[in-house]
Amino acid sequence: MRDLLTLVAKDLRLQAKTGELLASIFIYSLLVVLILSLASAPVHGNMREGIHVIASTLWVALAFAGVVGATRVIEIERRDDCLKSLRLAGVSPSILYLAKTTTNAILLAGIQFLTVPVTFVFDDATTFAIVPRLAFVLFLGIAGFSAVGTVMAAISTRAGGRESLLSILILPLLVPVLLGGIEATKTLLAEGAFLNPNSIFWLKLLVVYDIVFLAVASLVFEYLIEE
Amino acid sequence: MIHWATIVTPLTRIGLTVQDSESDAAKWPRGFGYMVAAYAVVWLILMAYFWALSRRARRINDRLDTLLSDEKVKPAGR
Amino acid sequence: MKALFRSVGIPILSILFALDIWMIFFYAPMEKELQASQKIFYFHVAAAMTAFLAFTVAFVCGIGWYVRKREVWDDVQVASVEVGLVFSAIVLATGPIWARTAWNTWWTWDPRLVTMTILFLCYVGYLVVRASLSGDARKNACAAMAILFGINIPITWLSIQWWRTIHPDIGGLPGTRLEPKMRIAFWFSVLLFILLFIPLVAIRSRMERAAKALRALHRERLFGGTE
């Protein structure tokens, strides 16, 4: 537990020092939001369609940011053999996995914190009362993306591939999260709450998915960082 | 939604009712051509995989043969 | 093994397949609503079940590799992933053909179709990553993928119950609600597909073993002596 905090603090400090990662992912997701909003501009004005656009824009931006972020967060350790130093220092693999996932999630949350308002402005969201609930859904999505992204990035960086290889690994795996997240966001935007059983179901699915992947991945991670 | 309902309703009864063999045996049953195509596709996929498998096996064998014959030329090539 | 399969297995399987085709088209009665288009069901569902079986075998092999690091787990794993992909390809190819006759469209964004496609893409990713790794790193990464992707198998299987779907739900275990003659033809098809699956996996995993031996031999030549 102490190691976990040390590792996360180290990662965040490293990010604060360089700043390059957060900035580049932020610009990247901003562009995704911009392009998606632009591409669906003609259907604006229609309330239903507007909801559609906001929900999918948020989640697609999250998906792209998740792929880039996961690769970078793992690469910090792969570069210059830092991984070996960590293993020598007796950091247990599951702690390392949880630390990397946490860092990843914090980064993604930071980016969403910046992207969501922009999306709201671009796509004329009418209500801001839903923000806490929206944050909850997005948090579930972020957890899923970090959990799967971290473990798959450990595989793809090992295989010498970068974002392209990672995206073919994690995007299919995360389609349930994306589908669930978009559906839940849509009902939230339309009704302002998770009232109907449909969205409750989606939230349940997201929670179960996150927990299962977090558990399995933290067990498997050990073998992915072995030499 | 209406579109959806029209499709689903007949499907819920799949496999429960059997057509009378006499009623309209004269003309081809609906979708027969598609089915023939479907089974042809299955056959093609399987054959393609068989072919790929045997090709790969042959390549491995060939390379193994080459390596082993090399050894005879320069024994214990250290 | 391979010679045996070629001399005895292929003729027997061919005869059985011919018999199966006869059963499907002539023995099993014509369905009232869908007429001939229901005939796809025998191969489509059988192939889907075999594909699920194959990916489950890969999942088990992934765990097996971590528990006992024997090469055979890795060999059988890649073999069943590959054969599973072939069967999924059959599912994905026959599906649209049937959909054209029944739904009057080649493709709909139905959850069952989407999740099956996702499953297919996941394992394509598996093969891509496998190709770009070597040694223990490859075996560890592949086992991890087989396990993580394996989590998606039940999601795909249950997707017809979870989502509102237009895909026929054959009620839990397929074939339980069928007319007797249809049921016989159906289970015969399933049995036949599994009968085809087993020797394919056996052959493919022996091939993997041979390829590994070849690579070891090759490297030995390259370095001269043991190193």
Next chain:
Amino acid sequence: MAPLLLAEGVGKDFDERPVLDGVDLALESGRTVAVLGPNGSGKTTLAHILALLLRPTRGHVSFEGRAVPRDPSVVRRRIGFVSHQPGLYLDFSPLENLAFFGRLYRVADVASRSKELLERFGLWRFREEPVRIFSRGMTQRLILARALLHDPALLLFDEPFTGLDTPGERLLLETLDLERRAGKAIFLITHDVRIAHAAATEGIVLAASRVRRRFKTDEIGVDTLEAMYRDALQEAGCATA
């Protein structure tokens, strides 16, 4: 007394091909064991096994007379490892790097320990600069400082002389001597016969994944060792380095 670290019949396969086979080795406090060997002889694999980073395919390793547990992280903390790769965060300064690793190693007073080491290796002036701008030699000295940070009982050096200039080399040799006198067990990988002779008390020659010779440096001269090394390589069928 049992040696600090004992390897018996250790071997490792990659792709079912042995890269290391039947290595017996004992590392004892106050002794320096050198490993001489050409590229690809399995030296680094051996170092990783001794650092408990790799599990051997055959044979077993014991630390302080006890078999290495399945989760070796606690035992690993008693080992210091120096390789020619940094294993440091280049965007951090030396102080930040040492503070981070100090916390992981649970070093009681990181600040004063870091100061002591950085002064010893002549890096105190650069304590706040990012490691990225360091020269090869400076980085290597920081790696050394990091490896000594937690005062490990066993020190493993994997080709530590790569990229060092003459003063750096002298500093490293002095450090090796000092640490050995302080009662550490030291394991040193090199392909330089001269350095092996100067720094080690004893050693092995590793070629084509097996131990070919064993020697004690106080019994033979540099020239004899050189000749022995060449013989061993020839015998193992390796091109002379």
